Amino acid sequence: MAFDGITVAAIAKELKEALTGGRITKIAQPETDELLLTIKTLDGALRLYISASASLPLIYLTDENKPSPMTAPNFCMLLRKHIGNGRITGVSQPGLERIIHLDIEHLDELGDLCKKKLIVEIMGKHSNIIFCDETYRIIDSIKHVNAQMSSIREVLPGREYFIPDTMAKLNPLTAAQEEFIQTLRDKPSPLGKAIYTSFTGISPVAAEEICWLSGLESHMTAKDLSLDMLAHLYRQFSYYMENVRLGRFQPLIYYDKNAPKEFSAIPLSHFTEYTFQEYDSISQVLKCYYATKNTLTRIRQKSTDLRHVVQISLERNRKKYDLQTRQLKDTENRDKYKVYGELINIYGYSLPAGSKELTALNYYTDQEITIPLDPTMTPQENSQKYFARYNKQKRTFEALTELIKETADDIQYLESISNALDIAMSEADLAQIKEELMQSGYIKRKFTKKKVKLTSKPMHYISGDGYHMYVGKNNLQNDELTFSFASGNDWWFHAKGAPGSHVIVKTNGDELPDRTFEDAGRLAAYYSKNRGSDKVEIDYVEKKHVKKPNGAKPGFVVYYTNYSLVIDSDISEIENVQD
Incomplete structure (x- = not known):
């Protein structure tokens, strides 16, 4: 989700409650476009992280420190001179702009009380941190913007600070019904786009949510709607903005599988296909979201080579499977040639020389059939020709049946590795998957003196009834869990007919409650290729009934008696233990 005005409103509220009255005890500039302020409050010391990065502008409270350069940059030294030991008297957001004002009081060299403003603009590539006096005259900024860089506004010492109004957007917190309706009717674009391009601080996701709450399709235009429908849309818009005005925020992150999809300060009811996790503060959301996002991006980049190996092998095996299946289809009529040979042997003695066909009664079906003959061959030779064709196709059928099973097993195995790559969360997970690919012969092992230590562990959850549940991240862990870790009376779960x-x-010898079966089923559904589905069929059985065939690939098991349940894949309510 874009770092929109609604998210900034949630941050401003949080900072106002946490920092007002606090004293700035330390100012650091870890990067050229970052500030880290340490603020002493009645509840203890807090750190405020501010980034004006063009690619990832952020502002949130954190407990993490960052190393600073040996020599502080000029902007950092200026702030230390003016507001070092200053007191934060207020935090505000103008309208629903992506801007936060920190009002700061401090004593100058003569001991006189002075007031300054630290303005944080979260505006993508135009993000900036601007230091002003109380009359909004710019003292300095972390980024200087001159006339050559922008014809709209210069951000330089001595210039007057103002918010450029380049989009002529309306304030959604004060928009009246008539103004709202007329604004949308003047726009030919779809409803969702008309909302986020007309009102300050509203992102496309928030606009989609407002349309969803109104029961309207976001691709419709305002001209397609009656006045009553537009009035209904305005009421939902007002209810939504009332949450912002009153500070009724509920920070959460939505997940697509195990990857963070979006974050929001207000629940997104139209995200029905995603799981979500609630947080106590918007700072926690931003910190967790971007940390996880960065981790997943790094892991995905590092897994590229492994994914390429798996994908190439999958494509090769799928092509092989299709070819083998077509060849097998060609052998479907093999029994016909056996019947032809038998009937020629029985009735061929009465055929005149040079006959091109034989019409005879098929004693298998009690129907007459016509058998093509080669007129240059005797009946016995024609019979032998059909028997030879039958035997060849029979051998082909038997060989292909075995080959198709092997190819299908290879495809299933490679899909299980693909699923393991999807749920990998660390470099240790990737190292174990790479080891598995080397053991299976898909990657050549490089013999080096340095031995890779495998430290990846299965995931650990606790059911609502307090029972410990473990989830394998890959096939090696699956084998270890099932055949080394689990006891005979422990329960084993797996998504039916899907890699997972x-x-x-x-069980600790107990009879499991129904809720624990459901929790384990949800885990099996979530960590499978069927993740995200509302109905996933799960097989479960006591571990003692699960067997591994001789020579089977890692993760492959068989069982001949089991129970089944159909469950969703929402694991947001299951406690995850970080071992």
Whole structure:
């Protein structure tokens, strides 16, 4: 989700409650476009992280420190001179702009009380941190913007600070119904786009949510709607903005599988296909979202080579499977040639020389059939020709049946590795998957003196009834969990007919409650290729009934008796233990 005005409103509210009255005890500039302020409050010391990065502008409270350069940059030295030991008297947001004002009081060299403003603009590539006096005259900024860089506004010492109004957007917190309706009717674009391009601080996701709450399709235009429908849309718009005005925020992150999809300060009811996790503060959301996003991006980049190996092998095996299936189809009529040979042997003695066909009664079906003959061959030779064709196709059928099973097993195995790559969360996970690919012969092992230590562990959850549940991240872990870690009376879960993780529930000799079965089923559904589905069929059985055939690939098991349940893949309510 874009860092929109609604998110900034949630941050401003949080900062106002946490920092007002606090004293700035330390000012650092870890990067050229970052500030880290340490603020002493009645509840203890807090750190405020501010980034004016063009690619990732942020502002939030954090407990993490960052190393600073040996020599502080000029902007950092200026702030230390003016507001070092200053007191934060207020935090505000103008309208619903992506801007936060920090009002600061401090004593100058003569001991006189002075007031300054630290203005944080979260505006993508135009983001900036601007230091002004109380009359909004710019003292300095972390980025200087001259006339050659922008014809709209210069950000230089001595210039007057103002918010450029380049889009002529309306303030959604004060828009009246008539103004709202007329603004949308003047726009030919779809409803969702008309909302976020007409009102300050509203992102496309928020506009989509407002349309959803109104029961309207966002691709419709305002001209397609009656006045009553537009009035209904305005009421939902007002209810939504009332949450912002009153500070009724509920920070959460939505997940697509295990990857963070969006974050929001207000629940997004139209995100029905995603799981979500609630947080106590918007700072926690931003910190977790971007940390996880960066981690997943790094892991995905590092897994590119492994994914390429798996994808190439999958494509090769799928082509092989299609070819083998077509060849097998050609052998479907093999029994016909056996019947032809038998009937020629029985009735061929009465055929005149040079006959091109034989019409005879098929004693298998009690119907007459016509058999083509080669007139240059005797009946016995024609019979032998059909028997030879039958035997060849029979051998082909038997060989292809075995080959198709092997190819299908290879495809299933490679899909399980692909699923393991999807749920990998660390470099240790990737190292174990790479080891598995080397053991299976898909990657050549490089013999080096340095031995890679495998430290990846299965995921650990606790059910609502307090039972420990373990989830394998890859096939090696699946085998370890099922055949080394689990006891005979522990329960084993797996998504039916889909690549996925083995889930083990430790029973401690108890009879499991129904809720624990459901929790384990949800884990098996979530960590499978069917993740995100509302209905996933899960097989479960006591571990003692799960067997591994001789020579089977890692993660492959068989069982001949099992129970089944159909469950969703929402694991947001299941406690995750970080071992």
